[in-house]
Amino acid sequence: MSQHSEGLVSSRRSFLKNSAMLGGGLMIGLPLSACATAGFPKAGDKDFQPDAFLQITPDNQVHFYMPRSEMGQGTYTGLTTLIAEELDVEPAAIHVHHVGPLSDYENPEIGFQATGGSTSMRVSFKPLRQAAANARRAILDAAAQQLNLPIAELTTENAQVFAKGKAFNYGEFVVVAANLGVPDEAPLKRPNEFKYMGKDRPRLDGVAKSTGTAQFGLDVDFEGLHRAVLVRSPVAGGSVKSVDDGSAKTMPGVKKIVTIYNGVAVVAESYWQAKQASLALSIEWNEPEKLASFSSDTGKKWFEDALNSGDFEEAFEDGEGKDGLEKASKVYSAEYWAPYLAHSTMEPMNCAVKIEDGHCDIWVGCQTPDVARGLAARICDLSIDEVTLHSTFLGGGFGRRFNSDFVAEATEIAKASGLAIQLIWSREDDTRHDFYRPASLARFEVGVNKDGMIESWTAQRAGPNIMPYTLDEVVDGKAPGFIPNGLVDWLSKRGYGLFNGLTVDHSSVEGLYEDYDAVNKDVQHVTVDPGLPVGFWRSVGHSFSGFFKEGMMDEVAHGQKQDSVAYRLAHTKNNPKLNGVIKLAAQKSQWGKSLPNNHFHGVACHNSFESSVAQVAEVSVENNEIKIHKITCAVDCGFVVNPDIVKAQMESGIIFALSAALHGEITLKDGKVEQSNFHDYPVLRMAQSPEIEVHIVTSDKDPSGVGEPGVPPVAAAVANAVFAATGKRLRSLPLSLS
Amino acid sequence: MITFELNGKAVQADVSSDTPLLWVIRDHFKLKGSKFGCGMGLCGACSMLVDGQSTRTCILPVAAVANKKITTIEGVGNPEMLSTLQQAWVEASVPQCGYCQSGQLISATALLNSNPSPSSEEIDQAMSGNICRCGTYPRIKQAIQSAAFKSGLANQSGQQPSQNGGVNIFEPALTAKEEMV
Numbered sequence: 001m002s003q004h005s006e007g008l009v010s011s012r013r014s015f016l017k018n019s020a021m022l023g024g025g026l027m028i029g030l031p032l033s034a035c036a037t038a039g040f041p042k043a044g045d046k047d048f049q050p051d052a053f054l055q056i057t058p059d060n061q062v063h064f065y066m067p068r069s070e071m072g073q074g075t076y077t078g079l080t081t082l083i084a085e086e087l088d089v090e091p092a093a094i095h096v097h098h099v100g101p102l103s104d105y106e107n108p109e110i111g112f113q114a115t116g117g118s119t120s121m122r123v124s125f126k127p128l129r130q131a132a133a134n135a136r137r138a139i140l141d142a143a144a145q146q147l148n149l150p151i152a153e154l155t156t157e158n159a160q161v162f163a164k165g166k167a168f169n170y171g172e173f174v175v176v177a178a179n180l181g182v183p184d185e186a187p188l189k190r191p192n193e194f195k196y197m198g199k200d201r202p203r204l205d206g207v208a209k210s211t212g213t214a215q216f217g218l219d220v221d222f223e224g225l226h227r228a229v230l231v232r233s234p235v236a237g238g239s240v241k242s243v244d245d246g247s248a249k250t251m252p253g254v255k256k257i258v259t260i261y262n263g264v265a266v267v268a269e270s271y272w273q274a275k276q277a278s279l280a281l282s283i284e285w286n287e288p289e290k291l292a293s294f295s296s297d298t299g300k301k302w303f304e305d306a307l308n309s310g311d312f313e314e315a316f317e318d319g320e321g322k323d324g325l326e327k328a329s330k331v332y333s334a335e336y337w338a339p340y341l342a343h344s345t346m347e348p349m350n351c352a353v354k355i356e357d358g359h360c361d362i363w364v365g366c367q368t369p370d371v372a373r374g375l376a377a378r379i380c381d382l383s384i385d386e387v388t389l390h391s392t393f394l395g396g397g398f399g400r401r402f403n404s405d406f407v408a409e410a411t412e413i414a415k416a417s418g419l420a421i422q423l424i425w426s427r428e429d430d431t432r433h434d435f436y437r438p439a440s441l442a443r444f445e446v447g448v449n450k451d452g453m454i455e456s457w458t459a460q461r462a463g464p465n466i467m468p469y470t471l472d473e474v475v476d477g478k479a480p481g482f483i484p485n486g487l488v489d490w491l492s493k494r495g496y497g498l499f500n501g502l503t504v505d506h507s508s509v510e511g512l513y514e515d516y517d518a519v520n521k522d523v524q525h526v527t528v529d530p531g532l533p534v535g536f537w538r539s540v541g542h543s544f545s546g547f548f549k550e551g552m553m554d555e556v557a558h559g560q561k562q563d564s565v566a567y568r569l570a571h572t573k574n575n576p577k578l579n580g581v582i583k584l585a586a587q588k589s590q591w592g593k594s595l596p597n598n599h600f601h602g603v604a605c606h607n608s609f610e611s612s613v614a615q616v617a618e619v620s621v622e623n624n625e626i627k628i629h630k631i632t633c634a635v636d637c638g639f640v641v642n643p644d645i646v647k648a649q650m651e652s653g654i655i656f657a658l659s660a661a662l663h664g665e666i667t668l669k670d671g672k673v674e675q676s677n678f679h680d681y682p683v684l685r686m687a688q689s690p691e692i693e694v695h696i697v698t699s700d701k702d703p704s705g706v707g708e709p710g711v712p713p714v715a716a717a718v719a720n721a722v723f724a725a726t727g728k729r730l731r732s733l734p735l736s737l738s
Numbered sequence: 739m740i741t742f743e744l745n746g747k748a749v750q751a752d753v754s755s756d757t758p759l760l761w762v763i764r765d766h767f768k769l770k771g772s773k774f775g776c777g778m779g780l781c782g783a784c785s786m787l788v789d790g791q792s793t794r795t796c797i798l799p800v801a802a803v804a805n806k807k808i809t810t811i812e813g814v815g816n817p818e819m820l821s822t823l824q825q826a827w828v829e830a831s832v833p834q835c836g837y838c839q840s841g842q843l844i845s846a847t848a849l850l851n852s853n854p855s856p857s858s859e860e861i862d863q864a865m866s867g868n869i870c871r872c873g874t875y876p877r878i879k880q881a882i883q884s885a886a887f888k889s890g891l892a893n894q895s896g897q898q899p900s901q902n903g904g905v906n907i908f909e910p911a912l913t914a915k916e917e918m919v
Contacts, residue, residue: 202828203828208836677777678776685869
């Protein structure tokens with residue numbers, strides 16, 4: 001198992017590990033004591049507030065301050081359910097609040113207040129339940145004292161204490177509870193006592209999101225808020241050489257036109273006015289040479305040359321490593337390619353900023369509020385205590401809102417214009433100025449012994465690394481105030497040198513090698529980075545490695561004339577969770593049984609974010625068109641707090657991944673992204689969505705990731721089905737037969 | 739000055755006539771339920787009913803709706819008074835991030851108004867202009883079918899569904915709480 005545990009580590013957790021190399025973890029992962037109370041939700045004098053998460057008022061209102069962002073993945077419901085269970089309150093009766101930055105809300109696996117890496121349930125499962133159990137116990141202690149009864153004679157239900165047949169609201173005991181203090185380790189409920197956990201329950205944000213009343217960043221509005229549109233350098237990383245804003249200035253509603261580090265912003269009374277005026281700007285750019293020299297039609301050669309250069313960093317070695325191939329009775333080799341991809345959240349990036357009287361207020365839906373606040377503080381030359389970040393629902397994240405570039409832009413524009421502004425990106429801005437899923441080229445060599453079993457599994461990957469781009473922002477946003485700005489800039493730029501030559505960014509190779517049993521393993525990496533910003537895209541490295549590895553496994557199984565399911569089962573003896581989901585998906589999809597005419601099955605499986613997923617795709621091919629009829633999905637993600645949300649996340653991951661598998665491709669011409677909107681960067685619509693069947697393994701292990709693990713196997717399951725249908729092995733995304 | 743009917747009330751907007759209806763509704767009337775997604779009429783997040791038709795308002799100049807009836811998500815129902823479709827949305831836990839769902843509900847409302855029991859293919863077709871990046875399509879379809887079934891039952895028994903206060907279920911429910919700016 002030891003060889004697998006490494007691979008099960010999530011990308012963001014390895015972020016922490018990788019980051020720790022920077023000055024021994026000085027910058028990241030240290031709680032910033034200076035901000036321990038900043039942003040702490042305000043309690044009324046008589047409220048009971050046992051910690052930063054919970055508040056019970058004398059009128060029996062229960063408030064939950066949700067430490068993670070809700071971007072569709074279901075934390076709003078899932079985390080509230082944990083509180084409801086242990087506090088013994090109906091989930092729908094709890095007031096749930098989005099929170100600003102606070103050290104108590106840091107993600108223990110990432111080291112700052114981040115929502116990502118499919119960690120929300122995993123890292124909250126015990127701490128939040130414990131917090132709620134402690135609070136309930138404190139209420140009971142107070143009730144016992146106030147009612148002068150032994151605690152054993154008290155029970156609770158839905159925010160009430162029951163004693164001798166009488167019901168008392170929790171609120172009646174909050175004053176005494178606040179004085180008595182809160183116990184540390186009240187016992188947690190046993191599974192047979194669960195009322196809410198483990199059951200299908202409706203989403204708690206369902207009504208707000210079905211009535212247009214849920215507030216997203218874009219919906220923030222107040223008197224005096226102007227709208228801003230920013231025209232950026234078409235080649236990422238460029239800056240303004242000159243600007244002619246003569247005609248734009250005089251257009252209706254225009255208040256200010258300002259130049260910031262990456263472009264020219266028009267500030268107007270309304271969005272439409274700002275947008276129209278932005279079209280009248282004439283701008284010359286300083287463009288970064290390297291990226292400006294990159295075009296996708298010839299650029300793949302950059303990746304091929306790098307793989308052929310032999311200039312690798314060693315990422316992982318086990319057994320005899322690459323030497324093991326020499327003993328193989330047969331070696332299979334193949335190269336796989338995946339392009340850059342945009343996130344295309346439905347809500348384009350946006351952020352509102354007001355700087356007034358030495359204080360900066362930010363309204364934004366984002367995945368890293370403390371980094372965002374830190375960046376704004378640095379830009380405004382304020383301390384983090386002088387910056388307040390107000391969080392909203394996120395209209396999709398998928399990793400895009402892990403970056404805070406749009407917060408930095410909005411703050412710069414507010415500062416330069418002297419006006420309260422809301423920066424609104426267009427869909428074109430969103431498609432052309434993303435932190436993209438890194439393009440990747442990988443080569444496998446797999447050695448099989450005389451018994452037909454895999455003995456050596458080797459992989460080499462060429463492509464850009466995410467970590468330098470992320471570190472750039474995180475160091476800027478999280479570095480303590482006593483470090484001079486110049487030094488922070490220097491530190492944040494070290495990321496490029498560190499990960500592009502000295503050590504391997506784990507997210508560049510994760511998923512390429514961990515899942516299958518083989519005595520010899522070897523993974524090597526070579527960095528190729530044209531300079532297009534890259535970032536976390538739902539399932540990160542697994543988004544390409546799942547396709548690569550599962551295509552390769554299918555090639556070996558086919559070469560050995562073995563059944564694709566049986567061969568995978570034979571190579572997951574040390575990986576029982578993955579083995580289990582392969583069996584379950586095969587059984588539920590009726591693998592090997594007869595299918596409708598011209599329909600074919602393909603299978604793929606992948607471990608990511610500590611969960612195991614296997615999928616069987618049912619596909620037909622007609623006139624080179626790939627039609628996906630059904631995906632059968634099996635998932636093992638430990639104990640499930642709300643099975644319906646796990647099912648929804650599998651459906652979501654599958655449809656998200658199908659968009660990429662069938663259509664997704666960002667290409668560049670002279671460093672400029674060629675796609676712009678949903679007509680040239682299409683995503684799946686209802687008519688193209690297959691039937692999806694989800695089966696969840698019953699488990700009493702702690703919960704693991706759900707938001708991302710549904711993504712990695714999809715493209716491979718489809719490609720493997722296409723191979724079964726046509727004999728053509730598709731090794732490049734998006735999948736195309738023509 | 740352009741006059742039209744917004745969620746059952748006559749309103750006037752003093753804005754440039756080429757301003758897309760979406761921004762007039764969001765910035766001038768401060769109704770934020772309709773969303774900006776693409777600005778090209780490709781994603782459907784901005785959908786509103788214009789004389790009963792689901793219409794992409796990010797590319798619809800406000801001048802084009804003079805004297806027409808506009809219904810936004812705020813006019814379909816509200817948390818205290820959900821339409822049958824909204825009720826089905828909540829029961830099926832359709833929304834994930836939720837950003838596109840106002841537009842999805844507008845298109846679904848227009849569909850059931852004109853076709854009370856659509857086939858699966860008719861649902862696909864009617865909803866094809868609305869993108870959901872979270873992939874809630876299976877649940878959207880399930881919720882539409884469930885609402886169609888329930889309203890069919892209600893019609894058979896001659897009863898009006900209770901969730902909508904006796905208003906014809908697929909006619910937008912007018913909200914008493916709405917305040918025009």
